[in-house]
Amino acid sequence: MRNNMEIKFLAIGENERLARQVIAAFLLDADPTVEELCDIKTAVSEAVTNAIIHGYKGKEGIVILSATYCDGQVEITVKDKGVGILNVEKAREPMYTSQPELERSGMGFTVMESFMDMVDVISAVDEGTKVIMRKTFRRDNGQQED
Numbered sequence: 001m002r003n004n005m006e007i008k009f010l011a012i013g014e015n016e017r018l019a020r021q022v023i024a025a026f027l028l029d030a031d032p033t034v035e036e037l038c039d040i041k042t043a044v045s046e047a048v049t050n051a052i053i054h055g056y057k058g059k060e061g062i063v064i065l066s067a068t069y070c071d072g073q074v075e076i077t078v079k080d081k082g083v084g085i086l087n088v089e090k091a092r093e094p095m096y097t098s099q100p101e102l103e104r105s106g107m108g109f110t111v112m113e114s115f116m117d118m119v120d121v122i123s124a125v126d127e128g129t130k131v132i133m134r135k136t137f138r139r140d141n142g143q144q145e146d
Helices: 014-030 034-055 108-115
Strands: 002-010 062-070 073-080 118-124 128-136
Touching (some): 014 073, 034 073, 034 108, 108 128
Antiparallel strands (some): 002 062, 062 073
């Protein structure tokens, strides 16, 4: 089974919940475990929150959430056209935050990496950021793999 989707929404905090629900609904037919679905929803939540808070820094913008499911693996992309990340490697360090005044924990990328099999971050200053995440399900269509 192959399926894909894309949704665009305003970069406002309320839409983080929307992103979580959309990805959960999209993956229902893939039959993930509850744990896998929770992991994916958490990773998507972190990526969308980063786009809203750090990508647009309170200004108007659009976040694009897309996903492709095929043969027991999902690839999810969260993209913004915000300020971009000057130093991606530094941003991926645990406890690093570009906005300490907002009392953020600086654990967004660390959380994404702990819940997904692969996380890639592509960013350019003043052009935006794309976070690509992959996860392979332990089972597909209800059948456990050995």
